[in-house]
Amino acid sequence: MKKYIDTGKKDTRSGFGAGLEVLGKTNENVVALCADLIGSLKMDAFIANNPDRFFQIGIAEANMMGIAAGMTIGGKIPFTGTFANFSTGRVYDQIRQSIAYSGKNVKICASHAGLTLGEDGATHQILEDIGLMKMLPGMVVINPCDYNQTKAATIAIAEYEGPVYLRFGRPKVANFTPEDQKFEIGKAVHLQEGSDVTIVATGHLVWEALIAAEALQEKGINAEVINIHTIKPLDDEAILNSVKKTGCIVTAEEHNFLGGLGESVSRVLGQNHPTPQEFIATNDTFGESGTPDQLMEKYGLNAEAITNAAIKVIKRK
Amino acid sequence: MPKTQQLEDFVTQVRRDILRQVHKVNSGHPGGSLGCTEFFVALYQEILERKDGFDMNGMEEDLFFLSNGHISPVFYSVLARSGYFPVEELNTFRLINSRLQGHPTTHEGLPGVRIASGSLGQGMSVAIGAAQAKKLNNDDHIVYSLHGDGELQEGQIWEAAMYASGKKVDNLISTIDLNGQQIDGSTDDVLPLGSLKAKFEAFGWDVMEIKEGNNITAVIDGLKEAKSRTGKGKPVCVLMHTVMGNGVDFMMHTHAWHGKAPNDEQLAIGLEQNPETLGDY
Numbered sequence: 001m002k003k004y005i006d007t008g009k010k011d012t013r014s015g016f017g018a019g020l021e022v023l024g025k026t027n028e029n030v031v032a033l034c035a036d037l038i039g040s041l042k043m044d045a046f047i048a049n050n051p052d053r054f055f056q057i058g059i060a061e062a063n064m065m066g067i068a069a070g071m072t073i074g075g076k077i078p079f080t081g082t083f084a085n086f087s088t089g090r091v092y093d094q095i096r097q098s099i100a101y102s103g104k105n106v107k108i109c110a111s112h113a114g115l116t117l118g119e120d121g122a123t124h125q126i127l128e129d130i131g132l133m134k135m136l137p138g139m140v141v142i143n144p145c146d147y148n149q150t151k152a153a154t155i156a157i158a159e160y161e162g163p164v165y166l167r168f169g170r171p172k173v174a175n176f177t178p179e180d181q182k183f184e185i186g187k188a189v190h191l192q193e194g195s196d197v198t199i200v201a202t203g204h205l206v207w208e209a210l211i212a213a214e215a216l217q218e219k220g221i222n223a224e225v226i227n228i229h230t231i232k233p234l235d236d237e238a239i240l241n242s243v244k245k246t247g248c249i250v251t252a253e254e255h256n257f258l259g260g261l262g263e264s265v266s267r268v269l270g271q272n273h274p275t276p277q278e279f280i281a282t283n284d285t286f287g288e289s290g291t292p293d294q295l296m297e298k299y300g301l302n303a304e305a306i307t308n309a310a311i312k313v314i315k316r317k
Numbered sequence: 318m319p320k321t322q323q324l325e326d327f328v329t330q331v332r333r334d335i336l337r338q339v340h341k342v343n344s345g346h347p348g349g350s351l352g353c354t355e356f357f358v359a360l361y362q363e364i365l366e367r368k369d370g371f372d373m374n375g376m377e378e379d380l381f382f383l384s385n386g387h388i389s390p391v392f393y394s395v396l397a398r399s400g401y402f403p404v405e406e407l408n409t410f411r412l413i414n415s416r417l418q419g420h421p422t423t424h425e426g427l428p429g430v431r432i433a434s435g436s437l438g439q440g441m442s443v444a445i446g447a448a449q450a451k452k453l454n455n456d457d458h459i460v461y462s463l464h465g466d467g468e469l470q471e472g473q474i475w476e477a478a479m480y481a482s483g484k485k486v487d488n489l490i491s492t493i494d495l496n497g498q499q500i501d502g503s504t505d506d507v508l509p510l511g512s513l514k515a516k517f518e519a520f521g522w523d524v525m526e527i528k529e530g531n532n533i534t535a536v537i538d539g540l541k542e543a544k545s546r547t548g549k550g551k552p553v554c555v556l557m558h559t560v561m562g563n564g565v566d567f568m569m570h571t572h573a574w575h576g577k578a579p580n581d582e583q584l585a586i587g588l589e590q591n592p593e594t595l596g597d598y
Binding site: 102 | 479
């Protein structure tokens with residue numbers, strides 16, 4: 001079993017900020033827009049280095065999406081920054097018409113996704129954003145697992161022509177993927193080889209999946225762990241090849257089970273290779289105030305929940 | 318032939334194109350299209366500095382964004398007759414597999430269109446973004462946008478209006494089609510707009526009026542005046558008074574033809590009032 005080392009907990013939003021800082025130096029067409037959340041999105045370094053390429057929009061997210069769409073006309077690559085809630089639900093029609101349908105090269109960068117935003121509560125904890133965004137034709141949806149991967153993803157999406165939704169979060173989480181990794185949009189990453197059960201996870205639940213795999217190993221169960229950082233386009237082949245070997249699957253995400261990664265996986269399995277599946281996700285509910293750890297435990301989004309789901313799904317084979 | 322007569326002939330032909338497009342498919346929006354015919358002809362024939370051909374980025378040329386996308390018939394007619402695509406393609410308006418969708422879109426690759434519009438209130442933000450990109454590119458061309466007056470009921474317009482002046486987007490000219498009508502009735506009945514001059518001035522814009530928005534000479538003069546006001550620290554708002562349905566007597570001064578096509582008999586009357594000039598498609 002491969003061993004993964006947490007090199008020190010870091011927030012994925014800082015990975016975004018670090019990636020944006022790199023782009024400020026390497027790609028003169030990259031511009032950044034923010035709706036009054038510079039500090040939360042860690043955009044300070046980009047702004048300090050490239051003041052002319054930063055646009056403070058104010059608390060007006062709809063306007064921000066339209067301006068970003070307009071800036072692509074003129075060859076710019078706009079990166080918009082605000083919370084996931086205000087990056088999606090609040091501005092869905094602006095994204096739909098002016099960005100997605102218009103095929104504009106805008107990178108919608110969304111922090112504070114999911115329950116782990118914590119104490120602010122459900123008004124700010126969107127658990128529906130992956131579903132909203134993956135349903136838009138042509139939209140790429142990426143949810144990296146740690147600081148290093150978020151930085152790599154931020155840099156990679158500037159090279160991709162087309163609209164992208166990049167989702168990351170507020171709390172400090174394990175940082176365990178390589179610092180110098182090459183990020184390939186749409187390409188799943190195999191973290192553990194196993195034969196008894198497949199665990200596919202996205203975002204910081206990938207780390208929880210690795211802990212679950214260790215716990216399962218102690219019970220004599222070999223779990224295969226796959227990091228699905230790109231929910232759309234989904235790496236169907238990686239998922240199908242794995243379940244053909246293991247015969248069952250657990251999906252794990254910090255999102256509603258309706259519309260999330262789990263449903264995308266179900267579609268692939270149902271069409272190609274029907275397989276028992278358990279969902280680690282929220283159960284059609286809003287969140288609430290609390291610390292991130294408390295919320296992950298209460299809503300069943302941690303290593304223990306993944307371990308139990310794996311044991312359950314193996315019995316359904 | 319004097320230039321003004323040429324432009325008036327152009328306007329008359331565009332009115333015919335509008336009526337024939339919506340009649341053929343028994344759908345579309347003739348009222349607002351007819352009211353803005355002089356504006357589009359003035360813009361594309363006299364005002365815009367345009368490059369030959371079409372590319373999406375539009376570097377080193379003026380840009381136009383139609384925010385109230387439902388008046389696509391006038392947009393398509395003027396784009397076609399200004400050389401962006403074959404005039405015959407107007408025959409495909411709103412038909413299956415056409416590039417001339419009910420509302421304008423980039424999705425089918427129609428030359429001349431740079432953004433999808435139809436869901437209202439979004440075009441000013443897009444125009445601002447394009448204008449700021451021009452500034453970054455040291456491109457001193459102008460960005461124009463057109464909005465319906467009813468469209469100003471959308472909140473995003475006022476987010477954009479606040480931003481444009483606050484950030485000194487002074488290479489932007491946004492024209493408001495003041496016809497006083499929207500689908501459900503007059504704007505006063507549906508939701509009064511109040512003084513748009515006072516509102517835009519309070520939002521920090523340089524506001525001017527074109528009182529005769531259906532007089533081609535007045536529109537050209539007004540847009541030239543607007544252009545002369547750019548580059549002075551403020552976005553420019555043009556309040557353009559028009560008559561919905563202008564040029565077809567039974568369609569004028571009413572919201573009834575906002576989104577309704579003429580029948581065969583009505584088409585014949587409308588075409589009689591607007592005889593063929595440049596040649597039908």
